[in-house]
Amino acid sequence: MIDLMPSAATIDGALHRRAIDHVELEFAWLTAIADASRQIRAAIDNGGAEAFAAALRLQRELIRRASDMSVQRQRWREDVGACLAIAPASVTLSEVAAALGGAAQTALHEARDRLRQQVQEVARMNRASAFLVRMHLETLQRFFLDLTGSGEASGRYSRAGACPPPTYGSLLHTRG
Amino acid sequence: MSSFTIGLSGLSVNQTLMDLTGQNVANASDPTYHAQDAILAPVTDGTPVGAGVSIEQVRRLISSALEAALNNNASAQSDTTAQLRTLQQVQSYLASSGTTGTLQSQLETFFNDAQHLSLTPDDLTQRTVVLNDAQTLATQINGTSSAFDQVNADLVQQGGQFVDQVNQLTAQIATLNGRISISPANLGSNNALLDQRDGAIGQLAQLVNVRTLDQGNGQTSVYVGGQPLVIGNQSIAVSSSVNSSNQLVVGSNVSSGPLTNLGGSLGAVLTLRNQLVPDYQNQLNTFTNTLVHALDTIQATGLGLSGPMTTLSSGRAVSSTTVALSQAGLAYPPPAGSLFISVTNLASGQRSTQKINIDPSTNSLQDVAAAIGGIPNLQAVVNNQTGTMTILAAPGFAFDFAGRLSTSPDTQTITGSAIPQISGQYTGTANDTFTYTVVGSGAVGSATNLTLNVSNSAGVLLGSANIGQGYSPGSPLPPVEGVGIALSAGTVNAGDSFSVQTVARPDSAGISAALGLNTFFLGDASSGLQVNPDLLNAPGQFALSGSGAVGDDTNLQRIIALSDQPVLAGNTQTMSQYLIGFLGTVADNISNLNQQNTAQQSVGQTLRSQQQTVSGVDPNEQLVKLLQYQQGYQMASKFISVVNQSLADLFNVVT
Numbered sequence: 106m107i108d109l110m111p112s113a114a115t116i117d118g119a120l121h122r123r124a125i126d127h128v129e130l131e132f133a134w135l136t137a138i139a140d141a142s143r144q145i146r147a148a149i150d151n152g153g154a155e156a157f158a159a160a161l162r163l164q165r166e167l168i169r170r171a172s173d174m175s176v177q178r179q180r181w182r183e184d185v186g187a188c189l190a191i192a193p194a195s196v197t198l199s200e201v202a203a204a205l206g207g208a209a210q211t212a213l214h215e216a217r218d219r220l221r222q223q224v225q226e227v228a229r230m231n232r233a234s235a236f237l238v239r240m241h242l243e244t245l246q247r248f249f250l251d252l253t254g255s256g257e258a259s260g261r262y263s264r265a266g267a268c269p270p271p272t273y274g275s276l277l278h279t280r281g
Numbered sequence: 282m283s284s285f286t287i288g289l290s291g292l293s294v295n296q297t298l299m300d301l302t303g304q305n306v307a308n309a310s311d312p313t314y315h316a317q318d319a320i321l322a323p324v325t326d327g328t329p330v331g332a333g334v335s336i337e338q339v340r341r342l343i344s345s346a347l348e349a350a351l352n353n354n355a356s357a358q359s360d361t362t363a364q365l366r367t368l369q370q371v372q373s374y375l376a377s378s379g380t381t382g383t384l385q386s387q388l389e390t391f392f393n394d395a396q397h398l399s400l401t402p403d404d405l406t407q408r409t410v411v412l413n414d415a416q417t418l419a420t421q422i423n424g425t426s427s428a429f430d431q432v433n434a435d436l437v438q439q440g441g442q443f444v445d446q447v448n449q450l451t452a453q454i455a456t457l458n459g460r461i462s463i464s465p466a467n468l469g470s471n472n473a474l475l476d477q478r479d480g481a482i483g484q485l486a487q488l489v490n491v492r493t494l495d496q497g498n499g500q501t502s503v504y505v506g507g508q509p510l511v512i513g514n515q516s517i518a519v520s521s522s523v524n525s526s527n528q529l530v531v532g533s534n535v536s537s538g539p540l541t542n543l544g545g546s547l548g549a550v551l552t553l554r555n556q557l558v559p560d561y562q563n564q565l566n567t568f569t570n571t572l573v574h575a576l577d578t579i580q581a582t583g584l585g586l587s588g589p590m591t592t593l594s595s596g597r598a599v600s601s602t603t604v605a606l607s608q609a610g611l612a613y614p615p616p617a618g619s620l621f622i623s624v625t626n627l628a629s630g631q632r633s634t635q636k637i638n639i640d641p642s643t644n645s646l647q648d649v650a651a652a653i654g655g656i657p658n659l660q661a662v663v664n665n666q667t668g669t670m671t672i673l674a675a676p677g678f679a680f681d682f683a684g685r686l687s688t689s690p691d692t693q694t695i696t697g698s699a700i701p702q703i704s705g706q707y708t709g710t711a712n713d714t715f716t717y718t719v720v721g722s723g724a725v726g727s728a729t730n731l732t733l734n735v736s737n738s739a740g741v742l743l744g745s746a747n748i749g750q751g752y753s754p755g756s757p758l759p760p761v762e763g764v765g766i767a768l769s770a771g772t773v774n775a776g777d778s779f780s781v782q783t784v785a786r787p788d789s790a791g792i793s794a795a796l797g798l799n800t801f802f803l804g805d806a807s808s809g810l811q812v813n814p815d816l817l818n819a820p821g822q823f824a825l826s827g828s829g830a831v832g833d834d835t836n837l838q839r840i841i842a843l844s845d846q847p848v849l850a851g852n853t854q855t856m857s858q859y860l861i862g863f864l865g866t867v868a869d870n871i872s873n874l875n876q877q878n879t880a881q882q883s884v885g886q887t888l889r890s891q892q893q894t895v896s897g898v899d900p901n902e903q904l905v906k907l908l909q910y911q912q913g914y915q916m917a918s919k920f921i922s923v924v925n926q927s928l929a930d931l932f933n934v935v936t
Contacts, residue, residue, distance in 0.1 A: 131931060138924050145917055161913050164920035171923045178930060197936050221935040228928050235921045242914045 120188055121209045124201045127181045128216045134174050135223045141167050142230045146237070301339065312889075313480030315341040317472055341472050347888065348479065349493065352486035354885045356545040359487040361878040363549035364557070367432060368871050371561060374428040375864055384425065384568075385860035387418045392844035392857075398825075399841060402834035403586060408820035412812055415576070419802065419810040422569050426806040429562045436554040437521075440529050443488050443547040444521045450485040451503065451516035454478055458500040459514030471499060485510075490544025506540040508533060529554040557870065564863045567849065569806040572856060574613055574791060575843055577800035580813075581793030582682045583824030583836030589625050589679035590672075596797025596813065597804075598668035599646045606641035606649070609668075611795050612805035615641045618790030619712075621684040621782070624658050627677050633657070634687045634782060639790040646670055649792065670796065682799070683827055683836075684787025686764060690717075693779030699725045699754070699771030706828045706835070707783040708763035714738045715764055719748075719777040725768045726754040733768070735761050748773070799824070 141163045148157035179193070186193040189204055198217035202210045301317050308314035317339050376383060382390075391414040398407045457478035461471050482503060485491050492504040496513065503511035510517050510533070519533045519540065529551055530539035543551060600610035607614050623634040637652040644652075650661035650670050658675040674680050686703050691714075693701070701717070714737070721731040731749025736742045746758040746766075754770035764783060794800055799822075804810050816823050827835030849859040 131934070134927070135931075138927070141920070142924075145920075157910075157913055161916050164916060168920055168923050171927050174927060175930060178934065182934070194933075197934055199936060217935055220931075224928055224931050224935055227924070231921055231924045231928065234917065235925075238914045238917045238921060242911065242918065 120185070120201065121205055121213070123181070123185065124198065124205075124213055125216065127178075128198070128213075128220055130174075130177065131220055132223065134170070135220075135227050137167055137170070139223075139227050139230060142227070142234050146230075146234060313476055313483060315472070315476055315479075317341055339472060341475060348483075351885070351888045352483060352491055352493070354881060354888055355483060355486040356490035356548075358878065358881040358885060359546045360490075360544050360549045360552075361874045361881060363546045364553060365871060365874045365878060367436070367549075367553050368557065368867060368874065371429075371432060371558070372864075372867050372871060374425055375867060383860070383864070384418070384421050385857055385864070387414070387421055388572075388857055388860065389844075390414050391418055392841065395837065395840050395844075399834055399837050402825045402832070402837050405820045408823045408825075409817075412817055412820060412823060415801070416812045416817065418572075419812060422565070422806050422810055425565060426562070426569075429558060429565065432558055433554060436550050436558070437523060437529055440521045440531070440547060440550040440554065443550060444519055444531060447485065447488050447510070447547065448516070448518045450481050450488070451510045451518075453481045454485070454501070454503060454511045455514050455516035457481065458496075458511065461499040475499065486545065488545045488547050490542065490548065506542045508536045508540055561863070561867065564859075564866070566806060568856060568859055568863065569810065570613060571848055571859075573802045573805065573810065574794045575848065576840065577613075577794035577797075577802055578788055578791060579836055579839050579843070580801035580816075580824045581799045582684060582787040582827075583839075584681055584683050584826045584829040585824045586821035586826075588829050589623070589674075589681035589683075590799065591674045591679050592671065593680075593799055594671040595669045596800060597795065599796075600668060602646040602663050602665050602668055602670075604645055605643055606639075606645065606792075606795065609646065612807070613791070613795050615639065615791040615795040616789075617641060618788070618792075620682065620790050620792050621784045621787040622653065622656055622659065622680055622682060623685045623687075624656060624674065624678055624680050626658075627679055630688065632685060632688045634685060634691070634784065636782065639792050641790070641795075646796070649796075672798070681829075682787050682793055683824075683829070684784030685828060686781060686783065690779035691782050695777045695779060696774045697722075697772035697777060699773050700769040701779055702755075702767045702769065703764065703781055704757060704767065705760050705763045705765035706830075706833075707785060709783055710785050712785055712789070713783045714780050715743070715761065715783055716778055716780045717766060719773040719775060720745075721749065722772075722774045723749060724772050725770055726750070726752050731773070733758065733766070735764075735766075 141160065144163060145157070145160035148160045182193040182196040185196045185201060189196070189200065191200065198213060198220070202213040202217065205213060305316045391411065394407075394411045394414050398404070398411050401407055457474050461474050461478065478501065482491060482493060482501065485503065489505045491510075494502040494504065496502055500513050501511075502509060502513065508517075510519065517533050517535055519531050521529060521531045524530050524539075531543060531547065531551065532539045542548070597611060597613075599606065601608075617640045619636050619638045621634050621636050623632050625632045635656045637649070637656070639649060639652075646668070647663055650663045653659055653661040653672055658678040659680060660673045660675070662671045662673065663669075664671070672680065684707075686705065686707060688703055690701055690703065695701070697719075715735055716738075718734045718736070719731070720734055721728060723729070723731050725731070725748050728749040731747070732745050733748045734742060734745045744759070744761040746752075748758070748768055752758075752768075755767055757765040757767045760766075762783070764781060788794075792798070797803055800813055801816065802810055803813050825837035825840075826833040827839075844857065845855060847853050847855055847858075849856060850862070854862060
């Protein structure tokens with residue numbers, strides 16, 4: 106729960122309340138995404154199949170919630186846009202804060218900055234996860250190609266004891 | 282530690298796990314490969330959140346006890362398989378030889394044709410048929426004997442090849458031992474070497490029954506028959522040789538004697554070369570010796586169509602004419618016994634049969650020749666160069682070894698004027714001396730109460746005949762065991778007596794067979810057995826008669842009777858039964874080995890199945906796991922995409 110400043114008497118109480126509620130909703134959404142990302146990351150890092158499966162279940166749930174979240178965000182922007190007489194696509198927290206003025210404006214700016222920081226952090230996590238997942242998918246794809254003879258043979262441990270390095274290389278080997 | 286490093290550690294670990302899974306799947310069909318898994322451990326750097334994860338050890342999934350059991354099974358199975366392969370080869374030699382069938386069937390053919398010959402014993406064509414049957418049988422014996430020799434030679438060569446393979450594998454194991462080092466932080470880098478080393482031990486186990494000892498440092502020592510072949514990174518070479526006892530042995534530089542209980546293919550070679558094949562060879566030799574000795578003796582102690590001989594050379598040479606016969610290298614050394622030689626005056630028909638005693642432990646060929654030369658009208662000449670002896674009869678005389686009755690008593694104390702004359706052919710079964718004693722006195726053919734009693738050497742009265750009134754002098758008295766007596770006109774007195782040697786076994790020493798004196802065969806199974814060429818060239822010399830009388834086939838009947846006589850296996854089996862038993866022995870051995878081999882295969886299958894649960898790779902399971910990972914990553918990818926989209930929307934809000 107975000108700790109926001111109480112609304113000022115001079116501002117439009119309803120608009121302020123609506124903005125703060127939405128910021129709280131976005132924070133909750135980002136928190137859920139961050140948790141799920143950490144969970145899948147931990148499952149991948151630790152190589153646990155069960156933990157991986159549990160993380161995937163959570164992701165499926167969040168994929169469904171993402172759709173709801175998108176609808177709620179759009180509705181908020183439409184409502185606020187109507188109140189401020191601007192197009193929904195132009196509704197931002199900065200626009201809302203400018204309309205409020207005073208302490209409410211300051212409080213909303215602070216909330217916006219914290220939310221922006223959180224978005225950036227989750228985006229970084231998402232990029233890291235994307236890299237991790239891409240590497241594994243590539244490895245799997247190459248393995249299956251190798252296994253089916255579609256790719257260059259590599260990494261096969263022969264009877265003679267030779268174990269030539271995979272053509273695509275192991276990240277462990279890359280790391281040295 | 283940065284989040285990047287933590288992430289990279291997880292990425293590395295997961296990459297290794299993926300590599301392991303891939304490696305497990307890729308090597309699923311390699312029997313020497315042991316599945317691997319990783320033991321993970323958290324990396325700690327003192328912070329509450331930790332520093333990621335690392336692989337502590339990549340271990341092989343292996344059960345030492347199971348591996349040892351599999352090696353034992355491999356040894357046992359290789360042992361029986363190798364034995365079976367050779368025994369089936371031996372069986373094929375024995376089962377059939379070209380178009381002539383088995384030894385046993387050819388022996389039957391010989392006896393059957395001999396039986397047919399008895400209808401016309403003087404028929405030269407039918408004699409040739411029987412002689413050719415015997416020659417075919419001899420050829421088969423030679424072929425079988427040669428096949429055994431070839432099997433033995435092959436086994437020696439095979440043993441040498443197996444020894445080479447053993448040395449290559451032990452050297453390989455020692456080298457791998459040297460390369461293997463265990464460190465606590467290893468990441469499975471030695472697993473390939475360990476698999477390779479254990480694979481080599483598995484291959485070695487097929488050659489010899491190995492015992493392994495884990496040295497505790499990743500190295501394994503290998504022992505065979507209690508002797509070390511690999512200790513650490515040192516291997517001990519073995520070698521094979523045939524010792525003075527004609528045994529194929531395997532030894533090493535560090536063992537004081539031959540390695541024992543080898544097992545595996547090499548152990549099978551030793552078992553075959555030192556036990557089974559020699560046993561078969563002994564059985565073949567026993568049969569051959571019995572056949573040769575029996576037919577040789579029958580031939581030597583009979584008479585051909587032309588009667589007794591005037592000259593005869595021995596067909597089997599001694600290594601030295603002066604050493605005892607038992608030491609003279611004869612293929613069929615003679616036992617102690619006697620030889621009866623009859624010398625016939627060709628003009629008068631008078632015949633004298635003499636006995637010479639032979640002790641092979643002391644008598645040389647020279648001694649035998651001297652004894653023969655001591656018989657009137659005979660001469661024996663030894664050729665020291667060829668190791669042979671030639672017997673010559675004086676002009677007008679001939680000799681034979683048929684043990685025929687002397688025509689005159691061998692000893693006599695007759696005070697009257699009557700002269701005994703002997704005729705007939707002894708029908709008894711043992712050598713003996715018949716003594717004839719006169720009871721009463723007077724003129725033969727007219728005196729009253731004049732009888733002639735006959736008794737054997739044990740004093741048993743065999744018969745009594747009237748030679749007084751009523752007896753026509755010169756006419757034969759009723760024969761006693763085939764021995765006929767006639768007394769000429771004249772007188773006899775009470776107590777007059779004379780004796781006759783009766784011969785059932787003219788050559789109890791077997792000297793004729795040993796020296797090849799008028800024998801049926803020449804040579805032996807090892808040097809090449811053949812029917813005496815003199816007989817093949819002149820079938821009339823085939824000695825089918827025991828007396829020399831026209832139409833007599835006594836000797837042929839002895840040959841025919843041989844087919845039913847239990848002369849082998851402690852006088853419990855006929856020659857035919859012995860051959861059947863011989864083939865049966867091989868078949869029994871094969872049957873037993875087959876049973877063992879089948880059981881070993883079953884045990885091996887069970888062990889390998891158990892090994893799969895420990896070390897093996899189930900490709901389906903591994904692939905399913907990989908596919909699950911792939912689906913999971915694809916799901917994660919979708920999630921990341923959704924989040925990315927959501928964050929893009931949110932960015933628009935927070936600007």
